[in-house]
Amino acid sequence: MTGDGQAWLIRNARPLGGVPTDLLLNDGFIVAAGRGLSAVGAQVMDAADLVALPGLVDLHTHLREPGREDAETVQTGTQAAALGGFTAVHAMANTEPVADTAGVVEQIWRLGAQAGVCDVRPVGAVTAGLDGSRLAELGAMADSAARVRVFSDDGRCVSDAVLMRRALEYVKAFDGVIAQHAQEPRLTDGAQVNEGEISGVLGLTGWPAVAEEAIIARDCLLAAHVGSALHVCHVSTAGSVEIIRWAKSKGWRVTAEVTPHHLLLTDDLAVSYDPIYKVNPPLRTHADVEALRAGLADGTIDCVATDHAPHAAEDKETEWQVAAFGMTGLETALRVVHAAMVETGLLDWAGVADRMSARPAAIGRLDGSGTLGASGSLEAGAAPLHGRPIEPGSPANLVLYDPAASSTVDPAGHASRSRNSPFAGMVLPGQVVATFLRGTPTVLDGKLAR
Amino acid sequence: MKRHLISAADLSRDDALLILDTAEELSLVADRPIRKLPTLRGRTVVNLFYEDSTRTRISFEAAAKRLSADVINFSAKGSSVAKGESLKDTALTLEAMGADAVVIRHQASGAPYRLAGWVRGSVVNAGDGTHEHPTQALLDAFTMRRRLGRLDGLRVVIVGDVLHSRVARSNVLLLRTLGADVTLVAPPTLLPVAISSWPCEVSYDFAATLPKADVVMMLRVQAERMNAAYFPTVREYSRRYGLDAGRLALLPDHAIVMHPGPMNRGVEIAAEVADSARSTIVEQVANGVSVRMAVLYLLLGGADLAATAVPATVVPATAVPATAVAATAVPARTTAPTTTTTEVSR
Numbered sequence: 001m002t003g004d005g006q007a008w009l010i011r012n013a014r015p016l017g018g019v020p021t022d023l024l025l026n027d028g029f030i031v032a033a034g035r036g037l038s039a040v041g042a043q044v045m046d047a048a049d050l051v052a053l054p055g056l057v058d059l060h061t062h063l064r065e066p067g068r069e070d071a072e073t074v075q076t077g078t079q080a081a082a083l084g085g086f087t088a089v090h091a092m093a094n095t096e097p098v099a100d101t102a103g104v105v106e107q108i109w110r111l112g113a114q115a116g117v118c119d120v121r122p123v124g125a126v127t128a129g130l131d132g133s134r135l136a137e138l139g140a141m142a143d144s145a146a147r148v149r150v151f152s153d154d155g156r157c158v159s160d161a162v163l164m165r166r167a168l169e170y171v172k173a174f175d176g177v178i179a180q181h182a183q184e185p186r187l188t189d190g191a192q193v194n195e196g197e198i199s200g201v202l203g204l205t206g207w208p209a210v211a212e213e214a215i216i217a218r219d220c221l222l223a224a225h226v227g228s229a230l231h232v233c234h235v236s237t238a239g240s241v242e243i244i245r246w247a248k249s250k251g252w253r254v255t256a257e258v259t260p261h262h263l264l265l266t267d268d269l270a271v272s273y274d275p276i277y278k279v280n281p282p283l284r285t286h287a288d289v290e291a292l293r294a295g296l297a298d299g300t301i302d303c304v305a306t307d308h309a310p311h312a313a314e315d316k317e318t319e320w321q322v323a324a325f326g327m328t329g330l331e332t333a334l335r336v337v338h339a340a341m342v343e344t345g346l347l348d349w350a351g352v353a354d355r356m357s358a359r360p361a362a363i364g365r366l367d368g369s370g371t372l373g374a375s376g377s378l379e380a381g382a383a384p385l386h387g388r389p390i391e392p393g394s395p396a397n398l399v400l401y402d403p404a405a406s407s408t409v410d411p412a413g414h415a416s417r418s419r420n421s422p423f424a425g426m427v428l429p430g431q432v433v434a435t436f437l438r439g440t441p442t443v444l445d446g447k448l449a450r
Numbered sequence: 451m452k453r454h455l456i457s458a459a460d461l462s463r464d465d466a467l468l469i470l471d472t473a474e475e476l477s478l479v480a481d482r483p484i485r486k487l488p489t490l491r492g493r494t495v496v497n498l499f500y501e502d503s504t505r506t507r508i509s510f511e512a513a514a515k516r517l518s519a520d521v522i523n524f525s526a527k528g529s530s531v532a533k534g535e536s537l538k539d540t541a542l543t544l545e546a547m548g549a550d551a552v553v554i555r556h557q558a559s560g561a562p563y564r565l566a567g568w569v570r571g572s573v574v575n576a577g578d579g580t581h582e583h584p585t586q587a588l589l590d591a592f593t594m595r596r597r598l599g600r601l602d603g604l605r606v607v608i609v610g611d612v613l614h615s616r617v618a619r620s621n622v623l624l625l626r627t628l629g630a631d632v633t634l635v636a637p638p639t640l641l642p643v644a645i646s647s648w649p650c651e652v653s654y655d656f657a658a659t660l661p662k663a664d665v666v667m668m669l670r671v672q673a674e675r676m677n678a679a680y681f682p683t684v685r686e687y688s689r690r691y692g693l694d695a696g697r698l699a700l701l702p703d704h705a706i707v708m709h710p711g712p713m714n715r716g717v718e719i720a721a722e723v724a725d726s727a728r729s730t731i732v733e734q735v736a737n738g739v740s741v742r743m744a745v746l747y748l749l750l751g752g753a754d755l756a757a758t759a760v761p762a763t764v765v766p767a768t769a770v771p772a773t774a775v776a777a778t779a780v781p782a783r784t785t786a787p788t789t790t791t792t793e794v795s796r
Contacts, residue, residue, distance in 0.1 A: 200642030203559040203581030203619060208643075273560030317538050319558035321579070 017349030055087025055397030067096025085399035238291030275323030310418030361387020405431035513742035610669030
């Protein structure tokens with residue numbers, strides 16, 4: 001999909017929250033930016049007072065297809081993504097079957113291309129069947145039509161230090177990155193909630209911060225030792241932020257993400273025993289939330305990633321300890337970041353664009369750097385370009401956002417097939433008004449355009 | 451009182467004292483030739499037990515029957531909560547049966563809170579995972595007050611696997627509400643990491659706590675904890691944290707020894723201690739029925755009772771005061787069947 005031939009003239013949008021500017025989109029690219037543009041035959045959209053951001057890129061999405069199409073499909077998941085302002089999502093490998101072969105990642109890649117509302121970048125499993133014992137065929141996935149560059153056993157930790165070292169080394173050959181789900185398994189056997197005051201009072205097995213931090217520290221050292229790239233998934237503790245800050249200060253190739261829910265919610269929500277708040281890693285304390293926000297603001301944490309984890313109702317309408325881990329997040333991510341980072345003065349819109357588009361695109365090798373050779377088109381053997389500045393020559397991947405809006409989150413209205421949003425009933429600022437993928441609107445007036 | 455009794459923290463000081471006072475009155479029923487009051491006639495109490503617990507289930511069953519409630523025993527023991535009918539579907543079934551109260555024992559902490567969201571009746575927590583067991587704490591407080599005459603200022607030492615103990619959690623909360631001073635004694639591995647935030651003292655030195663104690667409560671310790679490295683061996687546990695005759699001798703003369711049962715004789719408590727005159731272990735069981743009668747009565751009957759009270763003159767002389775129970779006893783043989791046992795095997 002390289003545009004549909006229809007040019008769009010977006011009037012008076014504020015790129016990165018700056019001065020109002022007209023943007024002309026044609027043939028999949030931004031072709032002009034400036035005041036008072038005109039174009040014969042172009043569709044005109046009045047974007048006065050709307051912030052224009054580059055299309056958001058999610059490094060961490062569970063689309064559940066193949067295997068759990070009752071919870072989400074590539075189609076519903078990418079629709080949810082578009083409604084949230086995303087133009088690219090990375091689909092995690094813990095599907096059934098696991099995305100651990102070229103065949104499965106190509107299947108997911110094709111389903112994404114067919115859905116057509118948001119680019120789908122498959123993440124390959126690090127170990128075959130996510131069993132943590134032997135490497136999956138990482139090279140075959142990298143060379144496939146899906147051009148996989150991010151590998152993760154997310155949901156499980158690559159806890160074996162030797163296997164982790166080999167994985168980090170092996171992907172250097174094709175500029176890959178290992179995205180680690182940092183969870184020391186022995187320290188978290190049966191764990192349910194953050195270990196602290198709340199776990200003790202509730203009688204739920206504690207999930208100590210050290211179980212995350214110990215793995216992150218080890219992996220930073222391993223990445224440094226073999227000179228490879230480590231990405232840390234869903235950082236959730238203040239201690240993890242400190243370790244990553246230290247690793248970065250050494251110049252090591254370590255990047256990290258934080259989820260919207262870890263930027264806003266805390267472990268005391270578990271007092272209701274409502275598993276809507278059950279997530280891996282668990283919600284942490286207020287002090288952790290403060291440290292995560294500070295880490296995202298100063299760049300220690302590179303990006304926001306949703307860890308969108310849809311679950312069927314019956315997997316959440318249970319006792320806490322048998323419920324599934326995870327929360328939906330695509331459709332609320334930008335609004336939560338608005339509330340947690342922008343309204344608090346920690347990030348401006350340029351900062352949001354950096355943390356939700358440019359940096360995740362760079363980590364996923366979608367910014368045109370590295371060996372992937374990302375381009376403005378979506379063809380087999382190539383990868384689409386994302387996270388580029390809003391300027392002529394960039395692919396026309398855009399989100400137009402109304403920062404003055406405000407509404408109560410109602411999961412019943414979400415495009416995701418699942419309803420497990422922890423933000424249900426909360427008033428959040430903002431509204432995604434429109435999303436453009438390579439010049440074609442996927443969302444208009446806050447609704448799916450196609 | 452709140453509609454449900456799920457945590458000891460649900461109870462204000464006045465609520466807790468009302469329950470204890472009511473239990474005191476209701477305990478007189480046990481001494482009567484006909485141990486039955488018509489108070490909850492026509493009301494349905496469901497015992498929903500996902501865990502084996504003969505003593506707690508029988509205690510609740512006896513309490514409900516003595517108040518003439520219809521009792522349904524819904525035993526889901528042996529069924530995995532992860533398989534079979536969900537708790538929600540079971541709740542909807544009980545709702546359709548018109549349960550006025552559901553007494554739930556469940557291996558998952560917090561399950562009673564989930565249940566309370568799905569049924570209209572009162573939910574009584576009979577033990578949920580490693581969370582709470584509030585009626586146990588009430589019967590413990592009842593026993594302490596009977597034996598020692600007061601709760602305010604009482605020094606209570608609770609010893610054992612606090613981390614996994616619902617009894618300890620409920621007791622710490624309730625005893626604090628009632629003005630007692632609690633000291634927890636355990637190996638550090640069996641205490642929650644944030645124990646300093648609890649309203650109690652903590653000690654690793656069992657013997658040092660004994661000379662000032664009014665009550666020593668021993669918790670059951672499971673030998674399996676040894677396999678998870680909580681302590682090296684059962685013998686070492688017993689040596690450091692068990693109550694034997696030597697430690698018993700350190701207690702003041704008036705002090706009592708409690709245990710929620712079932713006991714591991716020779717592990718956390720020596721047989722001679724369990725069987726000593728200071729032990730209230732059997733008494734606790736008897737008191738459990740009275741306390742659970744009081745809880746069911748206050749949750750289900752209390753509001754209606756004043757309106758339907760019959761004149762005090764028809765209350766037998768041996769009956770409890772009219773404030774608690776205000777109707778004549780019905781001879782047992784004319785009482786309609788009150789038990790339906792539904793064994794659910796899945």
